[in-house]
Amino acid sequence: MAAQGDDTEHPDRAPLLRLRGVGRTYGERRALHPIDLDLEAGTCTALFGHNGSGKSTLLRIASGRDTPTRGTALFAGRPVSEDDPEVRARVAVVGDTVATYPDLTVREHLELVAVAHAVDDAQAWIDHVLADRRLSDHARALPGSLSSGQLQSLLLAAALVRPRDLLVLDEPEQRLDPDARVRLAELLAGEKADGVAVLLATHQAELAEAVADRMVALEDGRVIAEGPPAEVLARLGLRR
Numbered sequence: 158m159a160a161q162g163d164d165t166e167h168p169d170r171a172p173l174l175r176l177r178g179v180g181r182t183y184g185e186r187r188a189l190h191p192i193d194l195d196l197e198a199g200t201c202t203a204l205f206g207h208n209g210s211g212k213s214t215l216l217r218i219a220s221g222r223d224t225p226t227r228g229t230a231l232f233a234g235r236p237v238s239e240d241d242p243e244v245r246a247r248v249a250v251v252g253d254t255v256a257t258y259p260d261l262t263v264r265e266h267l268e269l270v271a272v273a274h275a276v277d278d279a280q281a282w283i284d285h286v287l288a289d290r291r292l293s294d295h296a297r298a299l300p301g302s303l304s305s306g307q308l309q310s311l312l313l314a315a316a317l318v319r320p321r322d323l324l325v326l327d328e329p330e331q332r333l334d335p336d337a338r339v340r341l342a343e344l345l346a347g348e349k350a351d352g353v354a355v356l357l358a359t360h361q362a363e364l365a366e367a368v369a370d371r372m373v374a375l376e377d378g379r380v381i382a383e384g385p386p387a388e389v390l391a392r393l394g395l396r397r
């Protein structure tokens with residue numbers, strides 16, 4: 158993937174996220190071949206590929222939840238690690254599995270996140286996020302009584318209730334109905350407009366087309382196409 162030029166003279170232009178030669182093996186199995194990726198504030202890159210192509214592996218490395226077995230992964234010039242409080246403070250992650258506390262309400266989940274991140278005026282902000290994700294009527298519900306799409310909206314809400322400079326999402330469209338998918342695209346466009354860098358894995362070409370500046374297609378852990386979404390989808394034979 159093309160590096161974005163020499164930023165040693167312009168450190169302010171350095172990408173927020175910089176991966177260089179990042180690869181991951183599990184024993185003998187190579188989940189991710191060496192890859193370069195730069196992500197700037199206010200831009201979105203979408204990873205696209207079949208099951209097992211390496212998208213989640215790359216996202217886990219980019220968010221500091223996993224360590225590459227080769228190469229370097231930097232966030233704001235420092236190694237990306239979830240052990241780093243600055244990374245935890247600035248990188249929000251929406252994973253591909255729903256993990257909730259069965260005895261905490263929707264609002265209480267968001268309060269936990271807001272308190273952990275010392276969010277000012279948390280209750281008003283939580284009200285805003287609940288309304289934004291169409292969860293206001295479920296604020297007092299326990300996770301066990303939510304639909305799968307509402308649980309996915311709660312995952313998204315938990316990322317929105319906290320500060321973030323980088324938002325990493327693993328198939329955020331899953332479990333959402335068509336209306337909610339449209340609102341997801343609007344949400345991600347709003348994140349970019351607010352200067353957040355967005356990195357997502359998706360199986361939905363329309364979502365990538367709507368919000369991504371770049372698309373990276375993966376197959377068996379290798380980049381097989383990259384560029385503007387329309388070009389990549391055309392190269393994959395998914396668009397004319």
Ligand SMILES: Nc1ncnc2c1ncn2[C@@H]1O[C@H](COP(=O)(O)OP(=O)(O)OP(=O)(O)O)[C@@H](O)[C@H]1O
Pocket residue numbers: 183186187188206207208209210211212213214215358
């Ligand atoms: N912890 C692990 N141990 C061993 N192999 C793993 C592990 N995690 C991922 N893999 C392997 O790495 C490869 C890439 O997996 P990954 O989860 O990154 O794919 P993906 O593109 O996110 O797939 P999906 O669309 O199904 O979520 C797969 O072959 C998978 O079996």
